[in-house]
Amino acid sequence: xxxxxxxxxxxxxxxxxxxxxxxxxxxxxxxxxxxxxxxxxxxxxxxxxxxxxxxxxxxxxxxxxxxxxxxxxxxxxxxxxxxxxxxxxxxxxxxxxxxxxxxxxxxxxxxxxxxxxxxxxxxxxxxxxxxxxxxxxxxxxxxxxxxxxxxxxxxxxxxxxxxxxxxxxxxxxxxxxxxxxxxxxxxxxxxxxxxxxxxxxxxxxxxxxxxxxxxxxxxxxxxxxxxxxxxxxxxxxxxxxxxxxxxxxxxxxxxxxxxxxxxxxxxxxxxxxxxxxxxxxxxxxxxxxxxxxxxxxxxxxxxxxxxxxxxxxxxxxxxxxxxxxxxxxxxxxxxxxxxxxxxxxxxxxxxxxxxxxxxxxxxxxxxxxxxxxxxxxxxxxxxxxxxxxxxxxxxxxxxxxxxxxxxxxxxxxxxxxxxxxxxxxxxxxxxxxx
Ligand SMILES: NC(=O)c1ccc[n+]([C@@H]2O[C@H](COP(=O)([O-])OP(=O)(O)OC[C@H]3O[C@@H](n4cnc5c(N)ncnc54)[C@H](O)[C@@H]3O)[C@@H](O)[C@H]2O)c1
Numbered sequence: 509x510x511x512x513x514x515x516x517x518x519x520x521x522x523x524x525x526x527x528x529x530x531x532x533x534x535x536x537x538x539x540x541x542x543x544x545x546x547x548x549x550x551x552x553x554x555x556x557x558x559x560x561x562x563x564x565x566x567x568x569x570x571x572x573x574x575x576x577x578x579x580x581x582x583x584x585x586x587x588x589x590x591x592x593x594x595x596x597x598x599x600x601x602x603x604x605x606x607x608x609x610x611x612x613x614x615x616x617x618x619x620x621x622x623x624x625x626x627x628x629x630x631x632x633x634x635x636x637x638x639x640x641x642x643x644x645x646x647x648x649x650x651x652x653x654x655x656x657x658x659x660x661x662x663x664x665x666x667x668x669x670x671x672x673x674x675x676x677x678x679x680x681x682x683x684x685x686x687x688x689x690x691x692x693x694x695x696x697x698x699x700x701x702x703x704x705x706x707x708x709x710x711x712x713x714x715x716x717x718x719x720x721x722x723x724x725x726x727x728x729x730x731x732x733x734x735x736x737x738x739x740x741x742x743x744x745x746x747x748x749x750x751x752x753x754x755x756x757x758x759x760x761x762x763x764x765x766x767x768x769x770x771x772x773x774x775x776x777x778x779x780x781x782x783x784x785x786x787x788x789x790x791x792x793x794x795x796x797x798x799x800x801x802x803x804x805x806x807x808x809x810x811x812x813x814x815x816x817x818x819x820x821x822x823x824x825x826x827x828x829x830x831x832x833x834x835x836x837x838x839x840x841x842x843x844x845x846x847x848x849x850x851x852x853x854x855x856x857x858x859x860x861x862x863x864x865x866x867x868x869x870x871x872x873x874x875x876x877x878x879x880x881x882x883x884x885x886x887x888x889x890x891x892x893x894x895x896x897x898x899x900x901x902x903x904x905x906x907x908x909x910x911x912x913x914x915x916x917x918x919x920x921x922x923x924x925x926x927x928x929x930x931x932x933x934x935x936x937x938x939x940x941x942x
Pocket of ligand 1: 514515516517518519520536538539540543590591592593605608609626627628629653656657658659766767
């Protein structure tokens with residue numbers, strides 16, 4: 509089978525590489541020529557473990573890159589749309605890229621084609637796309653097939669998905685996608701067929717439910733702090749209840765990234781348009797502002813006025829395993845520190861380049877970036893762990909104590925080994941650990 513994947517971001521490139529790796533002939537299309545040049549040279553323009561090797565071993569044989577959509581669609585039976593759906597100012601999803609691509613595919617297709625919506629799109633988009641492609645020369649079947657991969661574990665998630673949701677009322681389209689996904693569907697049947705609108709709801713409600721779990725736990729952490737409890741004990745006891753489970757139960761600085769914040773806002777926006785008030789989802793969004801606020805409060809109480817203080821920040825990516833810094837809590841924290849007059853030095857094992865670009869984009873100046881996590885601690889009054897990269901979890905406490913001027917460590921992810929730090933003379937403060 510010959511397919512096209514339009515958009516070579518996290519989702520499009522992972523999907524394209526994984527399909528190619530399982531024997532499908534894939535042409536990836538993007539409007540970003542520089543990105544395609546990098547890909548052709550064997551370089552993946554973002555950090556995703558294992559992806560570069562997979563792209564390299566399939567490139568030219570089964571995986572091709574082009575900016576020319578017509579070339580990609582020549583003889584192609586399935587086209588995936590995996591372009592971005594960034595937020596508009598009112599929280600709704602900007603569908604312009606998706607609709608533009610759908611229109612182009614419909615006009616350039618050389619035969620009947622299955623057009624698969626893989627981008628995260630609000631309820632009713634499948635119908636909107638059908639309206640856009642109506643009347644073109646060939647039959648275009650529009651299928652909703654949302655993607656659930658996690659950055660940092662994207663290949664594993666794509667190759668061994670929990671489920672593959674296929675929203676379609678077209679039997680032929682379902683049959684074709686079943687064939688395409690067959691290599692990832694061997695252990696058990698992971699395909700879940702439903703109506704397009706149900707598929708659209710699944711994607712948003714999955715993200716809303718996971719984000720709600722995070723916000724709930726962050727709120728319980730605030731309560732633990734106030735009440736003198738240890739949220740780690742609470743987490744373990746909650747997680748051991750099989751109805752709850754351990755996943756997404758870690759308190760921290762809040763959720764971020766390119767999906768949860770924008771998808772929750774888009775869900776609330778669509779529901780409002782339909783006359784439904786999503787109070788739980790809205791509460792999860794509102795509660796997500798509290799953890800960084802609470803941390804800044806603790807820092808001011810423990811260190812006194814932050815003006816002139818030097819603060820080292822470990823971690824800028826929104827989570828470990830990625831260089832994605834979109835809506836990362838570390839940025840809200842750093843903005844808060846700078847506003848209070850602190851001097852900020854920051855590091856990250858993968859996200860220094862993306863962070864530099866993001867600081868420029870946000871107009872945030874004065875952050876000293878350095879790849880050396882110990883060097884930024886020299887003379888620092890305090891250290892904050894903002895992203896729980898494993899490289900940061902067990903620092904040389906004695907060395908850190910010799911380097912830093914201050915004795916305060918704020919563990920925004922409860923990931924550091926408290927005992928070693930306390931033994932080295934540090935005052936350790938985790939999240940919800942009073
Ligand atoms: N990143 C994730 O973890 C994730 C997970 C599941 C779903 N999603 C959803 O998948 C979609 C894509 O996300 P992403 O993170 O891969 O986005 P991204 O921003 O990393 O990549 C999007 C790509 O699409 C390209 N593009 C834009 N307009 C185009 C056009 N007209 N023709 C060809 N290419 C075009 C851009 O140049 C870019 O390379 C979004 O809707 C997102 O919400 C993302």
